[in-house]
Amino acid sequence: MKNTQLAAxxxxxxxxxxxxSAHAVKIAGRANTGGYGAAGCGLGSxxxxxxxxxxxxxxxxxxxxxxxxxxxxxxTSNCGGESMLGSKEMVEQYISANQNMLKNEISRGNGETLNxxxxxxxxxxxxQFGNHxxxxxxxxxxxxxxxxxxxxxxxxxxxx
Amino acid sequence: MLxxxxxxxxxLPGRPRLEMLAKSPAWKGLLQYQNGWHRMEESEVDGESFFxxxxxxxxxxxxxxxxxxxxxxxVGPEPDSHAICRFPAxxxxxxxxxxxxxxxxxxxxxxCKNLENYRTRMQNRKVSVVFxxxxxxxxxxxxxxxxxxxxxxxxxxxxxxxxxxxxxxTTGNPALYALYGLIGVFPSTFSALPFYYKVREYNDxxxxxxxxxxxxxxxxxxxxxxxHLWELGNTHFRYYYFNENCSYQILRALEGALPEFRFxxxxxxxxxxxxxxxxxxxxxxxxxxVRYRPSLLKTALAGYxxxxxxxxxxxxxxxxxxxxxxxxPAVLDLLIDAIDLKKDPEFSNEKEKLLQRRAQTEGPGASRxxxxxxxxxxxxxxxSGRMRLGSEWTRIGQSVRWNHLIQARAAHHDLLDPTEGxxxxxxxxxxxxxxxxxxxxxxxxVDELTLVELxxxxxxxxxxxGWSYSVNVGFKRxxxxxxxxxxxxxxxALGGGIGKAASFLEKQTLYTLFQFEPAYSSAFFGSxxxxxxxxxxxxxxxxxxxxxxxxxxxxxxDFTVSAPWQHSLKLENRxxxxxxxxxxxxxxxxxxxxxxxDSVGLNGLFxx
Numbered sequence: 001m002k003n004t005q006l007a008a009x010x011x012x013x014x015x016x017x018x019x020x021s022a023h024a025v026k027i028a029g030r031a032n033t034g035g036y037g038a039a040g041c042g043l044g045s046x047x048x049x050x051x052x053x054x055x056x057x058x059x060x061x062x063x064x065x066x067x068x069x070x071x072x073x074x075x076t077s078n079c080g081g082e083s084m085l086g087s088k089e090m091v092e093q094y095i096s097a098n099q100n101m102l103k104n105e106i107s108r109g110n111g112e113t114l115n116x117x118x119x120x121x122x123x124x125x126x127x128q129f130g131n132h133x134x135x136x137x138x139x140x141x142x143x144x145x146x147x148x149x150x151x152x153x154x155x156x157x158x159x160x
Numbered sequence: 161m162l163x164x165x166x167x168x169x170x171x172l173p174g175r176p177r178l179e180m181l182a183k184s185p186a187w188k189g190l191l192q193y194q195n196g197w198h199r200m201e202e203s204e205v206d207g208e209s210f211f212x213x214x215x216x217x218x219x220x221x222x223x224x225x226x227x228x229x230x231x232x233x234x235v236g237p238e239p240d241s242h243a244i245c246r247f248p249a250x251x252x253x254x255x256x257x258x259x260x261x262x263x264x265x266x267x268x269x270x271x272c273k274n275l276e277n278y279r280t281r282m283q284n285r286k287v288s289v290v291f292x293x294x295x296x297x298x299x300x301x302x303x304x305x306x307x308x309x310x311x312x313x314x315x316x317x318x319x320x321x322x323x324x325x326x327x328x329x330t331t332g333n334p335a336l337y338a339l340y341g342l343i344g345v346f347p348s349t350f351s352a353l354p355f356y357y358k359v360r361e362y363n364d365x366x367x368x369x370x371x372x373x374x375x376x377x378x379x380x381x382x383x384x385x386x387x388h389l390w391e392l393g394n395t396h397f398r399y400y401y402f403n404e405n406c407s408y409q410i411l412r413a414l415e416g417a418l419p420e421f422r423f424x425x426x427x428x429x430x431x432x433x434x435x436x437x438x439x440x441x442x443x444x445x446x447x448x449x450v451r452y453r454p455s456l457l458k459t460a461l462a463g464y465x466x467x468x469x470x471x472x473x474x475x476x477x478x479x480x481x482x483x484x485x486x487x488x489p490a491v492l493d494l495l496i497d498a499i500d501l502k503k504d505p506e507f508s509n510e511k512e513k514l515l516q517r518r519a520q521t522e523g524p525g526a527s528r529x530x531x532x533x534x535x536x537x538x539x540x541x542x543x544s545g546r547m548r549l550g551s552e553w554t555r556i557g558q559s560v561r562w563n564h565l566i567q568a569r570a571a572h573h574d575l576l577d578p579t580e581g582x583x584x585x586x587x588x589x590x591x592x593x594x595x596x597x598x599x600x601x602x603x604x605x606v607d608e609l610t611l612v613e614l615x616x617x618x619x620x621x622x623x624x625x626g627w628s629y630s631v632n633v634g635f636k637r638x639x640x641x642x643x644x645x646x647x648x649x650x651x652x653a654l655g656g657g658i659g660k661a662a663s664f665l666e667k668q669t670l671y672t673l674f675q676f677e678p679a680y681s682s683a684f685f686g687s688x689x690x691x692x693x694x695x696x697x698x699x700x701x702x703x704x705x706x707x708x709x710x711x712x713x714x715x716x717x718d719f720t721v722s723a724p725w726q727h728s729l730k731l732e733n734r735x736x737x738x739x740x741x742x743x744x745x746x747x748x749x750x751x752x753x754x755x756x757x758d759s760v761g762l763n764g765l766f767x768x
Contacts, residue, residue: 098356098360100364103515108489108525109519138516141512
């Protein structure tokens with residue numbers, strides 16, 4: 001991979017990861033679904049409450065506007081792609097939301113979700129990136145039930 | 161929010177012009193006006209802040225004037241709450257329609273930070289309607305789901321944006337949940353999430369296929385849609401499971417922003433997601449491309465198909481013995497998939513070991529390529545409503561009768577309907593009403609009122625060892641030997657069954673279920689309640705597309721009568737032309753308490 005570019009990015013990421021660790025995980029007015037999902041066909045985002053993924057997503061948002069669903073999910077979140085690529089929140093959120101598939105694909109060394117991570121981190125050579133993570137699988141997933149922040153840290157540390 | 165004093169100070173554009181504009185489809189579309197019951201027209205939006213006039217929900221002209229005045233109102237301490245920032249689609253429309261009007265000359269410039277943020281982040285290259293396939297494991301999404309997807313320049317689709325409409329339930333109680341979902345208690349909203357959340361939720365966690373219908377929209381049209389979604393995204397609707405549901409609101413958002421497309425002339429009584437996909441095709445040329453994203457199960461099945469017989473053998477052995485010792489990357493991949501499909505936390509340690517083993521094994525592993533099952537594309541299916549008209553000849557002992565039957569089904573698909581566009585092994589009938597005309601007795605009887613009838617067959621496969629099951633709820637007439645009238649007994653029944661299925665060739669399905677059915681009828685001899693249990697076994701055979709046969713044998717044990725055993729054997733054949741009309745032919749024999757009932761039926765079918 002392009003070492004200079006990647007090194008600069010990872011360094012920046014590690015700094016931000018370690019300096020801003022405090023995330024208040026709050027999600028107002030969305031709870032109390034009891035695990036039944038939404039009525040009708042629109043299950044929507046509620047499904048993710050069971051494994052805390054939505055909370056982590058919502059933790060990166062900051063709503064200050066009226067009735068808010070769109071304000072929250074759009075105003076400050078990372079739905080938009082390019083402009084947010086490489087941000088710490090997006091990497092961590094991505095790893096969190098895709099944890100299971102990412103783990104499977106790292107064990108194989110390739111896949112769409114792993115390519116997505118390469119894009120986010122700015123690794124141009126996807127094949128090398130995949131192989132490198134694959135050969136460091138046991139370092140990245142050092143313990144069971146680790147948080148996505150820990151996984152993110154581990155990934156960045158093996159890339160270094 | 162605007163006093164009359166201020167309104168008086170601003171000169172609105174000329175009355176005739178406003179009158180015409182207020183009635184235009186473009187303006188009423190942005191306000192989400194719709195013809196409801198008795199063709200009464202009002203906005204379907206239920207959030208009060210969506211309207212700038214207190215009469216805005218019913219009076220488009222009042223809302224137009226209030227909106228215009230709000231646009232020229234001074235900017236307050238929070239610029240983002242200015243009308244220009246909150247209603248950018250209305251603003252664009254009115255500026256265009258009333259161009260060069262002196263009204264605009266003192267227009268404030270609030271500088272909408274939130275809106276600009278949204279516009280720069282919202283991907284605007286392509287828009288797709290995504291159909292999420294059926295989920296028989298959950299009543300709320302058994303018919304599927306649909307949402308919008310916006311793509312940008314990023315080639316990895318996972319970073320696209322999903323725009324979803326869904327209810328926000330306020331109760332965890334299942335009975336209240338169902339009731340509230342039906343009668344419009346839950347508020348529902350649009351929300352936006354990165355597409356990878358949708359992929360993980362639907363493709364992986366629920367193992368559902370996604371079908372993506374890319375729309376043929378110009379950049380200008382996409383921009384209008386994005387602005388209108390901003391307006392809709394900051395308000396709420398009441399949620400009605402049958403009509404004001406996810407799929408309806410997705411189409412309505414398109415209609416509202418783009419009045420050149422018309423999907424509805426009035427609010428339908430019900431709309432299921434697959435029908436909303438067919439509706440896209442009613443606008444010629446609207447769908448540009450159809451793509452497919454396989455579920456985890458389909459991916460794993462394709463991977464399994466690509467294994468050599470030896471590898472398949474090794475996979476089966478290790479999956480059943482749970483030894484997981486393979487050193488073959490492809491077998492390891494499928495063992496990992498098999499554990500993911502099971503979703504059993506009991507195997508998390510085994511999975512961890514498999515993953516570590518896989519990380520140490522070189523090689524390409526199992527194929528992840530899935531050939532899109534074009535025959536399941538939901539837009540290709542028959543319409544889900546069905547009329548059935550026919551006659552039935554029955555003989556019980558010496559008595560012979562003719563009946564005529566009229567049956568209507570609201571939705572959706574049974575196992576003898578043409579498979580094209582539907583999952584092969586899933587039968588869901590919702591809302592079926594039947595009348596029986598008895599010419600000799602000169603009377604008309606209600607033959608059935610089926611609320612729901614569901615059969616989810618899950619053909620056995622090493623990767624899919626799940627159970628098959630059935631559920632039926634409703635009122636029907638069916639023959640039992642203890643019927644007081646010597647004919648068919650009306651009964652209220654709530655039945656279910658569980659069992660196994662196998663598909664030994666692709667188009668043949670064998671199944672057996674153990675069923676139970678508590679039932680009530682005032683026409684039963686003796687006890688008015690009964691409980692029947694027993695096995696049913698059947699074979700469905702698709703000869704050619706549109707022509708299917710089923711033979712089914714059933715034995716029941718009735719706890720409440722002295723001669724408890726009843727048996728039946730049934731042969732059904734159905735031929736359907738062009739997914740539109742057809743006929744079916746039935747032969748059935750029932751035996752019980754040394755009586756025999758034979759029947760022969762012939763019906764015409766029409767899908768609408």
